[in-house]
């Protein structure tokens with residue numbers, strides 16, 4: 001046969017060219033004529049394998065065609081990924097919500113700087129500090145005002161059914177305007193009267209429907225500790241781990257309820273700075289000025305302090321991390337099962353592909369591609385379901401459950417990694433696809 | 440010019456140590472350009488093993504095998520994978536991918552060639568299917584084709600990437616007489632028109648007439664070569 005320079009590398013008429021072009025090698029055993037030492041024939045262009053990207057595209061397309069061909073198996077794989085996805089979203093959601101709610105009281109206190117005893121672990125269990133520190137802080141010209149805050153817990157009698165529950169009391173000079181809570185401003189005058197309190201409208205419902213009672217009757221009497229007080233209005237704080245509900249009241253009224261409290265032992269100091277004062281600089285000067293029984297914190301630092309207690313001193317963080325991990329493990333096992341049985345059921349086909357010249361690397365990309373397709377297909381409905389569940393569960397538990405982009409991306413990365421790990425595990429089965437056993 | 444297949448002293452054994460069982464002993468075989476060689480012999484004589492060695496599906500143990508100009512003795516896995524792309528395989532079972540249509544199955548052989556566009560692959564797969572008489576069945580999955588049709592798709596797939604050599608192991612074993620005949624005749628025609636040499640293992644005496652040469656194996660050795668050219672059966676005995 002005569003071979004001309006190929007115009008089209010794949011033209012069937014030219015396929016004899018390859019052997020002709022290759023240099024002959026002398027056979028060692030047989031004493032046959034060695035290769036004639038002629039001018040080397042033109043080497044035909046080696047067939048160019050697809051580039052990595054093109055090859056990966058083809059591998060993923062093959063994976064998709066294979067997944068698509070078995071609808072029931074695909075559906076169960078997607079359901080598995082979706083299940084893992086929802087589980088992880090719920091675990092992380094609860095975790096964040098509990099930490100957020102744990103710090104709700106602190107987050108609601110608005111002030112420039114705070115003084116706290118360094119041994120205070122959490123706001124519901126404060127270590128008292130001397131009241132005189134508030135006055136000492138005023139020595140700095142940058143400090144406009146410093147007010148002591150008293151924290152304590154007392155029992156609240158539900159005005160509707162008479163049941164008693166522990167409620168958090170926040171006693172502060174509301175008039176000073178240093179510490180602010182949402183909704184507090186219009187109540188300042190009313191709270192100056194004896195035995196008046198502002199009730200946290202977001203307290204758990206077990207405290208009674210105070211908002212409705214207020215709307216119906218106006219200010220009404222309720223029992224806190226052994227005292228009858230008048231509920232004069234609503235503020236917004238929200239329940240936290242340490243307290244299911246909150247009351248804000250004046251210092252004087254606080255001491256009327258918590259009689260054992262000595263006036264000089266306070267729990268926090270809220271500081272307002274002069275307009276334009278540097279928070280950081282003032283903090284440093286305050287820290288230098290005051291003795292070691294107080295630390296000076298900004299509001300975000302105070303929140304972080306409180307949060308760290310819940311993260312580190314309680315098993316809550318671990319519980320939710322463990323729950324998330326379980327979700328991922330279950331999802332991985334499901335995806336692995338599906339991929340594994342896909343390979344095991346198509347060993348002959350995979351071996352055929354190897355016989356045709358597909359490399360192991362290509363077939364691994366097919367398996368990994370299938371894993372990542374499952375990750376994508378499972379994540380989308382999982383995300384939607386989790387978002388809906390956040391609303392439903394959030395409304396039922398009074399936990400601040402919210403979907404945010406950061407968490408969505410984080411969970412997507414986890415699901416992606418989970419599926420990739422399952423794919424890498426399942427790949428080992430590819431070794432059983434032996435092209436030598438094809439004939 | 441080297442022939443597409445040149446085997447010299449190829450031996451192969453399965454198992455290790457005590458269990459070692461030689462199945463090929465010092466096999467010499469040459470397949471020339473455009474030649475159609477049939478390999479026959481009793482079951483267990485080592486035909487399939489020989490085919491898997493030539494097809495670079497199995498690593499060589501001893502001897503020399505130059506296939507399409509590549510020495511297979513001591514060849515790396517990557518080199519063998521590359522060589523496989525230049526060889527068309529037809530198996531006893533069609534081994535088509537069940538989740539792909541006939542056209543997509545044929546195109547799979549072309550997806551190893553990065554110089555082709557998706558369009559070119561599809562068109563070329565269509566042409567090949569037309570050449571095997573399946574122009575009307577290009578979009579059907581294997582499950583909706585008859586046995587003979589599936590094997591014809593396999594023929595189209597084996598030829599798609601313009602291989603320099605076709606290897607087939609009992610391609611008619613799973614087919615009835617008529618479709619078996621049809622498939623091998625087709626194979627012969629297409630191979631001849633393209634000048635592709637074929638090495639075909641068969642037990643089927645009905646298809647011996649397609650061969651240029653029939654090689655018989657027994658117990659791991661080539662025992663007789665029958666040239667089926669114009670001269671009536673001329674038998675050449677080779678020493679074992």
Ligand SMILES: Nc1ncnc2c1ncn2[C@@H]1O[C@H](COP(=O)(O)OP(=O)(O)O)[C@@H](O)[C@H]1O
Pocket residue numbers: 453454462480481482483484485486487488489
């Ligand atoms: N993978 C294998 N492992 C061990 N022995 C094998 C294997 N494949 C084939 N054999 C043995 O090698 C011998 C030759 O087999 P084979 O090449 O398939 O012969 P044929 O195709 O001529 O029937 C047989 O005895 C068979 O049992």
Ligand SMILES: [Mg+2]
Pocket residue numbers: 439486487608
């Ligand atoms: Mg066999």
